[in-house]
Amino acid sequence: MAETKSTCCYCGVGCGVVIEHEAGRITGVRGDPDHPANFGRLCTKGSTLHLSASPETLAARALHPELRARRTDARTRVSWDDALDTAADKFAAIIAEHGPDAVAIYGAGQLLTEDYYVFNKLMKGLIGSNNLDTNSRLCMSSAVAGYKLSLGADAPPCSYEDIRHTEALFISGSNTAFAHPIAFRRVEDARKANPDMKLVVIDPRRTDTAEAADLHLPLIPGTDIALYNAMLHVMLWEGWVNRDYIDAHTEGFDALKKIVREYTPAMAASICGLDKNAIEQAAQIFATSKATMSMYCQGLNQFSFGTHNNSALINLHLATGQIGRPGAGPFSLTGQPNAMGGREVGGLANLLSAHRDMANPAHRAEVAALWGVDSVPATPGKSAVELFKALKSGEVKAVWIACTNPAQSMPDQALIHDALKTAEFVIVQEAFGHTETCTYADLLLPATTWGEKDGTVTNSERAITRVRAAVSAPGEARHDWAIVVDFARRLGTRLGKGALAERMFSYASPEEIWNEHRESTRGRDLDITGMSYTMLEQAGPQQWPFPEGASAGKVRLYEDGVYPTPTGRARFVATEHRITAESPSAHYPLHLNTGRLRDQWHGMSRTGLVARLYSHESEPLLHMHQDDMERRRLADGDLVKVKSRRGEVVLKIQQSATVRPGQCFVPMHWGGNTMGGQGVNVLMPSDFDPTSKQPELKHAAVQVEKYTAGKSLVLMRRSEADADGNLQPNPLAVMDRLRQWLPHFPYASLTLAGRNSPVVMLKARGEELAPELIEALDREIALDDPTRVLSYQDSRKDVAKRALVEGDSLTAVRLAGETKAADWLADMMVQGHSAAAVRQWLLAPLTQPPAGQAARGKVICNCFDVAEDDILAAFRAGESLDGLQARTKCGTNCGSCVPELKRLRQSVSN
Numbered sequence: 001m002a003e004t005k006s007t008c009c010y011c012g013v014g015c016g017v018v019i020e021h022e023a024g025r026i027t028g029v030r031g032d033p034d035h036p037a038n039f040g041r042l043c044t045k046g047s048t049l050h051l052s053a054s055p056e057t058l059a060a061r062a063l064h065p066e067l068r069a070r071r072t073d074a075r076t077r078v079s080w081d082d083a084l085d086t087a088a089d090k091f092a093a094i095i096a097e098h099g100p101d102a103v104a105i106y107g108a109g110q111l112l113t114e115d116y117y118v119f120n121k122l123m124k125g126l127i128g129s130n131n132l133d134t135n136s137r138l139c140m141s142s143a144v145a146g147y148k149l150s151l152g153a154d155a156p157p158c159s160y161e162d163i164r165h166t167e168a169l170f171i172s173g174s175n176t177a178f179a180h181p182i183a184f185r186r187v188e189d190a191r192k193a194n195p196d197m198k199l200v201v202i203d204p205r206r207t208d209t210a211e212a213a214d215l216h217l218p219l220i221p222g223t224d225i226a227l228y229n230a231m232l233h234v235m236l237w238e239g240w241v242n243r244d245y246i247d248a249h250t251e252g253f254d255a256l257k258k259i260v261r262e263y264t265p266a267m268a269a270s271i272c273g274l275d276k277n278a279i280e281q282a283a284q285i286f287a288t289s290k291a292t293m294s295m296y297c298q299g300l301n302q303f304s305f306g307t308h309n310n311s312a313l314i315n316l317h318l319a320t321g322q323i324g325r326p327g328a329g330p331f332s333l334t335g336q337p338n339a340m341g342g343r344e345v346g347g348l349a350n351l352l353s354a355h356r357d358m359a360n361p362a363h364r365a366e367v368a369a370l371w372g373v374d375s376v377p378a379t380p381g382k383s384a385v386e387l388f389k390a391l392k393s394g395e396v397k398a399v400w401i402a403c404t405n406p407a408q409s410m411p412d413q414a415l416i417h418d419a420l421k422t423a424e425f426v427i428v429q430e431a432f433g434h435t436e437t438c439t440y441a442d443l444l445l446p447a448t449t450w451g452e453k454d455g456t457v458t459n460s461e462r463a464i465t466r467v468r469a470a471v472s473a474p475g476e477a478r479h480d481w482a483i484v485v486d487f488a489r490r491l492g493t494r495l496g497k498g499a500l501a502e503r504m505f506s507y508a509s510p511e512e513i514w515n516e517h518r519e520s521t522r523g524r525d526l527d528i529t530g531m532s533y534t535m536l537e538q539a540g541p542q543q544w545p546f547p548e549g550a551s552a553g554k555v556r557l558y559e560d561g562v563y564p565t566p567t568g569r570a571r572f573v574a575t576e577h578r579i580t581a582e583s584p585s586a587h588y589p590l591h592l593n594t595g596r597l598r599d600q601w602h603g604m605s606r607t608g609l610v611a612r613l614y615s616h617e618s619e620p621l622l623h624m625h626q627d628d629m630e631r632r633r634l635a636d637g638d639l640v641k642v643k644s645r646r647g648e649v650v651l652k653i654q655q656s657a658t659v660r661p662g663q664c665f666v667p668m669h670w671g672g673n674t675m676g677g678q679g680v681n682v683l684m685p686s687d688f689d690p691t692s693k694q695p696e697l698k699h700a701a702v703q704v705e706k707y708t709a710g711k712s713l714v715l716m717r718r719s720e721a722d723a724d725g726n727l728q729p730n731p732l733a734v735m736d737r738l739r740q741w742l743p744h745f746p747y748a749s750l751t752l753a754g755r756n757s758p759v760v761m762l763k764a765r766g767e768e769l770a771p772e773l774i775e776a777l778d779r780e781i782a783l784d785d786p787t788r789v790l791s792y793q794d795s796r797k798d799v800a801k802r803a804l805v806e807g808d809s810l811t812a813v814r815l816a817g818e819t820k821a822a823d824w825l826a827d828m829m830v831q832g833h834s835a836a837a838v839r840q841w842l843l844a845p846l847t848q849p850p851a852g853q854a855a856r857g858k859v860i861c862n863c864f865d866v867a868e869d870d871i872l873a874a875f876r877a878g879e880s881l882d883g884l885q886a887r888t889k890c891g892t893n894c895g896s897c898v899p900e901l902k903r904l905r906q907s908v909s910n
């Protein structure tokens, strides 16, 4: 067995991993004990990375270039030469006829810095347009704009180490326990070491993060600015602001002071739906603790006033001098593993390389000189939402989408699907071939991914880490940077800039690209000229800035109180409360909030391949408060139609104490590949912040009503490992086949269950279930041979069951009509109960699970497979948390479920 050190490809914590591999196959993964982001720890997602690269996942990979000859044709396999020649021909023709702004690139914060760098250089340097945007627009652009507006540069001033030094931690709009779990492990450690440390959580939901807090402020969505302004009001009134700091290091305080005069705690309490005392208490903790730090994420960024959400919070740090010291400062948590790297190379439609300013002619000249071109364009390109609107209107004709899945993740999905249908030419560069966006690819380019790639990423705390390949590329997949370089040379020839393109894209390795990027940072705030690949390999990750001659990177910024603004002073921003793009109305009475699940990553192209990652929340669910459910006569597990002004989805409802009455929550992960319709993002508005252009993905006004139309259908197929350890049938191939049928149903949910012998599960509801439809679906899961299957049918009672028994195992089941026993049956299959145990049930008119038997419920501890029902039963029987952990080991490995275990323990003692 060999080992290769690399970085986790999920969140911006940026944990180091050791990839174990043998004979060209990834066999295991563990945390890198030497990596400063995680010191050996990994969360549920990181610790299952090897399962997302197991042999059967090849069925989900894009392995060969595929091209559609005409818009109406199916794609066929082509050579790389044909693929890239066609792409270059198309781009060149469109540029010749309509100009460089008629093409665009839409990338991602999951590309490596080297990939990003060449994409950016291709668009802004060779093609001569700024139409390069990325999914960071949906993610970090308000944080970027907020930092620049308030502090002068896009640089998070803190480090993870500050968590240990802080006396008061404000977590706002971040469910750190789920979304940055290893950072949250540090918060837990810090509180253990310092029991006086205060944790204040600002989130409309009572998340596991909020549950852990000393003070939780469950504000009405979109009201953060009112809250922070009121906190400043209290600080002024009580004399808690730091006058010396304000005078010495900031500007603009008086204008803000005038505004916050209006924001009395009473006024904010009514805007935010909070208790006035809680606002005063929060202000006191923030201002009077020795070191206050805030960590924040999408709950601030994803609003049409996201930039001011960020600045309003930073205002508090400036007013109290809680910045530039150990344990103090505004720490924006980065979402994706390399959104930071993207920001460094200038990978957005309004940014230039190395934090240069597009509007500044001197900066543009510097970049042009670095790249050896005459000039780079001055007008910002189209940001994400604008880009898809322009594709729809025909203003932009061709788009190259890489490493992101906009047909799932963008708001207003109807617009996105229309845009992709209308576009003249769509290139999708993807590692996995089954995403919603791949459906629209005229040209599909297979890319390598985690475990196969080589380069660097930067995490939330400005630390640059190496990403390394453990195995070679599968099929004909190629590295993202290499595809770009190959394309750029071909395009150059067609644009009559062949020699220039050869010069600009002469790289033979990612290191050569990185060295050029490094040079671009010389003298800038993020100067990394003191680093090298060799250093990163030998000494491990390094934080920027790290200029040539320095002996180490900077742990903390602005310690001297000097800011990268023209005056050297940080700026107070005059922030005012604004209303969300949509307000609840009589017709759409509920606030809809969206966010992350603990064990899934975005559109699930990778986590969705790993059965156990569904066990924490097994299907698309709308979380709603009991009062709102009662008012609508809804019971747990009912189907509901959720409707906004743009679209609707049908999914199951789950009663939840985490949301307040009047609000509901849906995880952002479910797209048209895992549910009926176009996924949850059909509901969300595409209104965006005027400065950051980040859309309001955290809020829509919706109505919710019970959905009863049609008849239910459930299909389940179990897989088992054969003698060689290969799953038969390959569950991912089964899923792929079933996926084709999702559009037939208003309600559908396609998921995996179990662990080592996974079960593919399709739940659906259709207007009518035509016998031909059921027959066709039966065929997909081997239920079509009447001599091999057990059947029971009673059409009067609306019961139809069919099952396949292989050996002693129940391996496939289809229920039509009454499907109440589906979860129990799935459990029986997952746990490998013998077919005999359910034979009698199958062959009788029974529709409910047998008395006393029910589905096992959600799995809390993924490492040791411990379910909620068992945990609650143990607590009710008087077992302590320590006792439970000693007996079942739950929560003792990755620790991701510890906050939830504590919450369950608490719920039983209450």
Ligand SMILES: Nc1nc2c(c(=O)[nH]1)N[C@H]1C(S)=C(S)[C@@H](COP(=O)(O)OP(=O)(O)OC[C@H]3O[C@@H](n4cnc5c(=O)[nH]c(N)nc54)[C@H](O)[C@@H]3O)O[C@H]1N2
Residues within 6 Å of the ligand: 011, 012, 045, 139, 172, 173, 174, 175, 176, 178, 179, 180, 202, 203, 204, 205, 207, 219, 220, 221, 222, 223, 224, 297, 298, 299, 300, 334, 335, 336, 593, 594, 595, 596, 597, 598, 599, 600, 601, 602, 698
């Ligand atoms: N498990 C998992 N982890 C991930 C990811 C993933 O897909 N899965 N994705 C990564 C990425 S790219 C990102 S950007 C991060 C996102 O990380 P987070 O931003 O922490 O995650 P979210 O769940 O999107 O949203 C955070 C919280 O914002 C709250 N919120 C909603 N409205 C408001 C509001 O008006 N004010 C305040 N104060 N809070 C509000 C929501 O209730 C939610 O709990 O996660 C990263 N980590």
Ligand SMILES: Nc1nc2c(c(=O)[nH]1)N[C@H]1C(S)=C(S)[C@@H](COP(=O)(O)OP(=O)(O)OC[C@H]3O[C@@H](n4cnc5c(=O)[nH]c(N)nc54)[C@H](O)[C@@H]3O)O[C@H]1N2
Residues within 6 Å of the ligand: 108, 110, 135, 136, 138, 139, 140, 298, 302, 335, 336, 402, 403, 404, 405, 406, 408, 409, 410, 411, 429, 430, 431, 432, 435, 447, 448, 449, 450, 453, 480, 594, 595, 596, 601, 602, 603, 604, 605, 606, 668, 680, 681, 684, 697, 698
């Ligand atoms: N409602 C709602 N919507 C949201 C959000 C929300 O909170 N609420 N959050 C938003 C945020 S913060 C984000 S970051 C976005 C994320 O949205 P997306 O960017 O669409 O998310 P992913 O599913 O991670 O897409 C990455 C794609 O790249 C592919 N891939 C993986 N590795 C590689 C590689 O090495 N090369 C290439 N070429 N492809 C690769 C993956 O298979 C996957 O399909 O979603 C946004 N959408």
Ligand code: SF4
Residues within 6 Å of the ligand: 008, 009, 010, 011, 012, 013, 014, 015, 038, 041, 042, 043, 044, 045, 046, 047, 180, 181, 182, 183
């Ligand atoms: S916290 Fe989890 S998902 Fe994020 S980098 Fe670490 S292991 Fe990966």
Ligand SMILES: [Mo]
Residues within 6 Å of the ligand: 138, 139, 140, 335, 336
């Ligand atoms: Mo993100």
